[in-house]
Amino acid sequence: MVLVDSSIWIEAARRQGDLMAKLALRALLDEYEAAWCSPVKLEVLGGARREERRALESFFSCIPYVACNESDWEAAKALGWRARDAGHTLPWNDYLISATAAARGWRLYGRDAHFATLSGLGGAFVYQPGYGGTFAPEDKD
Incomplete structure (x- = not known):
């Protein structure tokens, strides 16, 4: 499974969006490998225009979704601390998105x-x- 970040969903939805992002997302959807999580839900649906909201919610209702739990938040906090200790200050939502995918053994697709x-x-x-943009299965080496 691949957790798809909001940066890909938004880019793929743009009329003039990056073709590779569009093709890769379509391939993940065709293979039933695309998933999303709570922070991505807020980033994508929270920023949607009024006329897009119902269609987007209907579309996303068919895609595997994971709600972040307390252990995801704890893992995100630890990941954030490791990043800060290494000199990186990044968006807090991205710590949570990455930690959520990692906890489930999923890969993460983002820009x-x-x-x-x-x-x-x-x-x-x-x-x-x-x-x-074709689907790339996980290497099991």
Whole structure:
């Protein structure tokens, strides 16, 4: 499973959005591998225009969703502390998103380069789409 960050959902929804983000998200959806979580819900749906809200909620109701629990918050706090100790100050929501994915053994797909930094500090592994945006299964090596 791949937890998809709001940066990808928003980019893919833009009329002139990045084609690779659109293709990669479509491939994840086609493979039933895309998931989302509480902070992504707030970031995407909280910023939606009034005329888009009902359609977006209907669309997202079909995609696996995980509500963040207390252990996710604790893991996010620890990840944030490790990042700060290493000299990184990042958006707090991204600590929670990365920790939530990591706790479930999921990869994380986002446009923000700092997710790779978090991966190196114990956060979720970053998902890299395959050629042309195709789905890239996890390497089991």
